[in-house]
Amino acid sequence: MLTAIINSNRSRPIPGAVGQCPFCKSEMIPRCGEVRIHHWAHKSKVDCDPWWEPETDWHRNWKNEFPLRWQEHVFTDQDTGERHIADVYTLAELTVEIQHSHLDPKERRAREDFYKNMLWVVDGSRLKGDRKKILGWRDALTEIVQGSKRTNLFLLSDANELFPRDWLQSPVPICFDYVGPNAETETAPTLLFLLYPGTVHGGRLVEPLTRDGLLRAIYSERVHMPAVRGILQNVSRLRLSRMRS
Template sequence: MLTANIDGNRSRPIPSAVGVCPFCRSEMVPRCGEVRIHHWAHKSKANCDPWREPETDWHRNWKNEFPLSWQEKIFQDEATGERHIADVHTLSGLTVEVQHSHLDPTERRAREEFYRNMIWVVDGSRLKGNREKISEWRNTLVEISQGQSRTNLFLTDKAEELFPNDWLECPVPVCFDYMGPKGDVSSAPQVLFLLYPGTVHGGRLVEPLPRGSLLRAIFAERVDTSSVRSVTQRVARLRLSNRRR
């Protein structure tokens, strides 16, 4: 984790300090070496959030793109008492969950049901085959034009040939980052791929965009549930004859 409580206040890791996990209240120790991003670790295996898993520096870097007050937000379902830690939760109410390792579909659906208004940022570099799939994206995706203007929105009827199949049925947006901890900088795409939920004109809607553009979209509240729905509805109204590569 990137934060722990010290004397009741959230804190970044401080060498030699003793922290307390804000979720399970167990003792945490700072990891402030010269190689990995500074973080907190549970002193012993604690009964913490069952959705918690070991984090890579890629995961921590994504969380650090957002203000400290948005990171590692604790949620509790008032009806059931169920509690979990979201990677990032914005002021507008959008939860950002960052995922590197394989995630069982049952748990993935449970998280989506729990957070509802959310977006996934997924490590697309985890398996070599995933990078190979996306390498020919320019020949597979068809860009949509509106009048004389390009939209940077693309349709594909071959999503299963481009993206990891485990994520195709998500009811929320999924952003694939192919520059993850196992990414090959020389061959991985320099853009992210935002896969919109559902189908439009029988295909899937994809938006390639730089990392900074995704962050600006999150800060500007352009990838929450209502905004994503508006985009897909707008594309659904467009005539397919206006598509272009």
């Protein structure tokens, strides 16, 4: 984790300090070496959030794109008492979950049901087969052109052609990042790929973005679920002219 509680305040890792986990309240110790991103670790294995997983530096780098006050937000369901800690929770009430390791579809659905208005950032570099598929993205995507205006929105007829199968049924937007821990940097696309939920015009809507472009979309609330539904509705009304990427 990137934050712990010291003297009732959230804190970055400080060499020699002792912190408290914001979720389970157990003791945490700082890891401030020269190789990995500085972070906190539980002093002993305890019962923390069952959704918590060991984090890669890729994961921590993504969390550090956001203000400290947005990171590692503890949620409590007021009806059931269920508690979880989200990677990022914005002032505009969007949850961003960052995922490197394999995630069981049942847990994916549980997280989506719990957070509701959310965005996944998924490490697309994890499996060689997924890294290989995305190399053909330029041939697989067809750009939507409105009049003579390029939209940077693309249609994909078969999502299996490019993206990991386990994620295709998600009802929320997913952004795939292929410059992750297992990236083959000489071939990996530097763009991110935002996969919209559901189908439109018989295909899936995809938006290639730079990292800064995704951050702007988050800050402007364009990837919130109401905005996402509005984009899909607008695209469904278009009489399309299509241009290969």
